[in-house]
Amino acid sequence: MHITKPRTRDDIDELKWELQYDTVRVFIRNYRWHRIIQGRCMYLDEHNFCTIYDRRPKRCREHNPPDCEHYGEFYDVMISTPEELDEHLGK
Numbered sequence: 001m002h003i004t005k006p007r008t009r010d011d012i013d014e015l016k017w018e019l020q021y022d023t024v025r026v027f028i029r030n031y032r033w034h035r036i037i038q039g040r041c042m043y044l045d046e047h048n049f050c051t052i053y054d055r056r057p058k059r060c061r062e063h064n065p066p067d068c069e070h071y072g073e074f075y076d077v078m079i080s081t082p083e084e085l086d087e088h089l090g091k
């Protein structure tokens, strides 16, 4: 999911809170920031097809395959912890 680069102290604090979860990571590709939420969507069937495809959420409709983590080297920077975010931002 595309996100905006955190700029304010509140933005950074919020993203650091999300990164406390081991199911959340952030990556940067071509200067664009993205959030990854790991896990399996509850709407996938046993064949990995979407069971609500015609009414899937906007986020799913806007998904951009070249940014997908299933396509090889998909990131320039990967951030997995609050400390790595601080380090990347030079805090």
Ligand code: SF4
Pocket: 041, 042, 043, 044, 049, 050, 051, 052, 053, 056, 057, 060
């Ligand atoms: S398209 Fe969206 S709603 Fe459908 S299975 Fe994938 S993540 Fe879930």
